[in-house]
Amino acid sequence: QLTLNGQPVGPVEVPDDLAMIDYLHEHQNLTGSRLGCGQGICHACVVIVDHPDGTSEEVRTCITGAHYFEGKTVRTIEGHAQxxxxxxxxxxxxxxxxxxxxxxxxxxxxxxxxxxxxxxxxxxxxxxxxxxxxxxxxxxxxxxxxxxxxxxxxxxxxxxxxxxxxxxxxxx
Missing domain, CATH: 1.10.150.120 ([2Fe-2S]-binding domain)
Structure with a gap:
């Protein structure tokens, strides 16, 4: 369960070893985050995680499991334009x-x-x-x-x- 581009998502069951980039592509049809190196080096796959205190950070989705994002607020490239x-x-x-x-x-x-x-x-x-x-x-x-x-x-x-x-x- 998370907030994705301003919309609540889940709860949904996902495999323990599912990378977030695969969740975004296969379960949410959000393909803007790109799988480049698959090792967290190129950063083509990053999303933004917004924190309750108003700060935000980039998180690499190719090396970070979908479960890490449980309860978090996430913005993908698709969430920027209005x-x-x-x-x-x-x-x-x-x-x-x-x-x-x-x-x-x-x-x-x-x-x-x-x-x-x-x-x-x-x-x-x-x-x-x-x-x-x-x-x-x-x-x-x-x-x-x-x-x-x-x-x-x-x-x-x-x-x-x-x-x-x-x-x-x-x-x-």
Whole structure:
């Protein structure tokens, strides 16, 4: 039982050894989280776990069992964009800036990068970043994600732009 993209799910029985990525793909038809390395190295599979205190973190779903998420609030890449009553889609600021700046090539890694940048932006909304520390925060947040197309410069640029556009960077 968990909250998935704002909706309660379960309780549902799943095998003890079921990886969360398999649960998302096979039981929830949410295929945006990508299975890359299967060893927790590339981070293409990450989802966001939201904590009751308002903080959030990335969790790799290829190496984390579905049972770990029991009672947790989880956001997948599919949970970021909003659809209004007329069916119009509005991307979150990170997604939109990634599109605007053509930040991805094949896009296989994009869900992981979007989730990582989203966690960073939300953290900065609680505690704005010092200008002198922005690059280090971006590197810490996105640096462990692997992009085989080497789109890092554009991912970093898009994240930096969103932080600045939202006024989340202060002098210092």
């Amino acid at each position: 659809v209004d009553e007329a069916g119009n889609l509005t991307l979150n600021p990170i997604q939109q800036k990634f599109v605007d700046l053509f930040a991805f090539q094949c896009s296989y890694c994009a869900p992981g990068f979007v989730n990582a940048a989203t966690v960073l932006v939300e953290s900065a909304q609680r505690q704005p970043l010092k200008q002198s520390e922005v690059e280090q925060h971006i590197e810490t947040s996105l640096g462990h994600h692997i992009c085989r197309c080497t789109g890092y410069v554009r991912y970093y640029e898009a994240t930096r732009t969103v932080l600045n556009d939202l006024g989340l960077v202060k002098e210092g």
